[in-house]
Amino acid sequence: MADDLLPVDEARARILAELTPTAAETVALAEGAGRVLARGVTARLTQPPADVSAMDGYAVRAMDSAEGATLAVVGTAPAGRPFGGTVGPGEAVRIFTGGFVPDGADAVLLQEDATASDGTVRVNETVKAGRHIRRRGLDFAEGAEVLPAGRKLTARDIGLAAASNNPWLAVHRRPRIGILATGDEIALPGDPIPPGGIVSSNAHALAALVRASGGDAVVLPIAPDDTHAIAEVAATAHAFDLLVTTGGASVGEHDLIQKALGGEGFALGFWKIAMRPGKPLIWGRLGRTPVLGLPGNPVSALVCGVVFLIPAIATLSGLPGAAAPTRRVVTAVALPENDRRADHLRATLSVDGDGRMMATPAQVQDSSMLATLARADALVLRAPFAPALPAGAEVEAVMLAELGV
Ligand SMILES: Nc1nc2c(c(=O)[nH]1)N[C@H]1C(S)=C(S)[C@@H](COP(=O)(O)OP(=O)(O)OC[C@H]3O[C@@H](n4cnc5c(N)ncnc54)[C@H](O)[C@@H]3O)O[C@H]1N2
Numbered sequence: 001m002a003d004d005l006l007p008v009d010e011a012r013a014r015i016l017a018e019l020t021p022t023a024a025e026t027v028a029l030a031e032g033a034g035r036v037l038a039r040g041v042t043a044r045l046t047q048p049p050a051d052v053s054a055m056d057g058y059a060v061r062a063m064d065s066a067e068g069a070t071l072a073v074v075g076t077a078p079a080g081r082p083f084g085g086t087v088g089p090g091e092a093v094r095i096f097t098g099g100f101v102p103d104g105a106d107a108v109l110l111q112e113d114a115t116a117s118d119g120t121v122r123v124n125e126t127v128k129a130g131r132h133i134r135r136r137g138l139d140f141a142e143g144a145e146v147l148p149a150g151r152k153l154t155a156r157d158i159g160l161a162a163a164s165n166n167p168w169l170a171v172h173r174r175p176r177i178g179i180l181a182t183g184d185e186i187a188l189p190g191d192p193i194p195p196g197g198i199v200s201s202n203a204h205a206l207a208a209l210v211r212a213s214g215g216d217a218v219v220l221p222i223a224p225d226d227t228h229a230i231a232e233v234a235a236t237a238h239a240f241d242l243l244v245t246t247g248g249a250s251v252g253e254h255d256l257i258q259k260a261l262g263g264e265g266f267a268l269g270f271w272k273i274a275m276r277p278g279k280p281l282i283w284g285r286l287g288r289t290p291v292l293g294l295p296g297n298p299v300s301a302l303v304c305g306v307v308f309l310i311p312a313i314a315t316l317s318g319l320p321g322a323a324a325p326t327r328r329v330v331t332a333v334a335l336p337e338n339d340r341r342a343d344h345l346r347a348t349l350s351v352d353g354d355g356r357m358m359a360t361p362a363q364v365q366d367s368s369m370l371a372t373l374a375r376a377d378a379l380v381l382r383a384p385f386a387p388a389l390p391a392g393a394e395v396e397a398v399m400l401a402e403l404g405v
């Protein structure tokens, strides 16, 4: 009987449904970029705090400022040093950008439209009431929420939080992701490689993916294919918001993850999904810690990282977790009919003479081939049982660089 394989979207939905955002922590404004607000940011002042000039020129009364009029300059109002008096009939105050518009004035005469001489200024262009004045509260008012909870902070947001006088921000703690690579045959880069062994790439690649997605990655010591060794490392799982394992996910007798975690109270959610690469994905819970068991094949581990781990980190960070955004591109080659597993074809992108984005899937799509994955710009998505497509047909693709992967 064929395996029962869970559809990718359903698997992702089940994973995300079991994750809750991390608690709030307070960080200095300068540390806030890229973090997700746990509480909204409220303006602690009104901006601008009064009517201010948007230009260098003269604060005037519009009714006195028709072309040809001459006004007496009775004071100055640079930014930060308001003029204390009132602008009376026939008077003007020299003003600079950001200066408070003095009482009595209702417009600003642009410096370029004025001729100053000896304590007076001549109006060379009629001024309308309200001209070049930024009204009090134009940008925001004290007490208003300027940034909502759940927002991932951009450089623009940091500027707004600063302007509204917020030196501290309440953000979700970066999700702490434990990464456990298993296998007798794997060795850390630079360490002696056992006979028939392979250098572990998964833990490092996944740690980079976690960091690029806003998480803190903790790479655990490699666990050999031995239930006790895996269980021992897994006993630290409570320290993490999510434990990610790689290897030992499949059906081989050395594929020990489920067996090894069993003794620690592992509750299996699901196993095996309709996806290529990545079929033997495991989802479950070890005590209170969710566990995402990724396949050992390096490309499978990373593609599953894109499809499941990045959205999981988003949800833990307080963002809506969702499938990676896709773009419509054109396949440069004919694609065969797909089988029951949603395919993720590693492809390079180029722009053709008509400006169309063309995707060329690698000819060999083996899930051990990291060089092909590193060269790829995109994952071309092929739904289960998608019909054959001719070259030139449109397909959906995930842009890897946009995800920082
Ligand atoms: N009879 C079957 N065999 C396999 C099936 C199946 O359904 N029936 N599924 C295949 C698929 S699909 C995948 S994917 C792999 C996944 O297997 P495991 O998760 O159990 O992974 P391992 O057997 O431990 O390793 C597979 C492969 O990856 C290498 N590896 C492991 N860890 C790392 C690491 N940290 N860095 C780099 N490379 C790693 C390992 O040496 C193996 O070559 O199973 C298929 N088999």
Ligand code: MOO
Residues within 6 Å of the ligand: 275, 276, 277, 278, 279, 280, 295, 297, 300, 301, 367
């Ligand atoms: O799904 Mo495995 O990931 O095909 O190699």
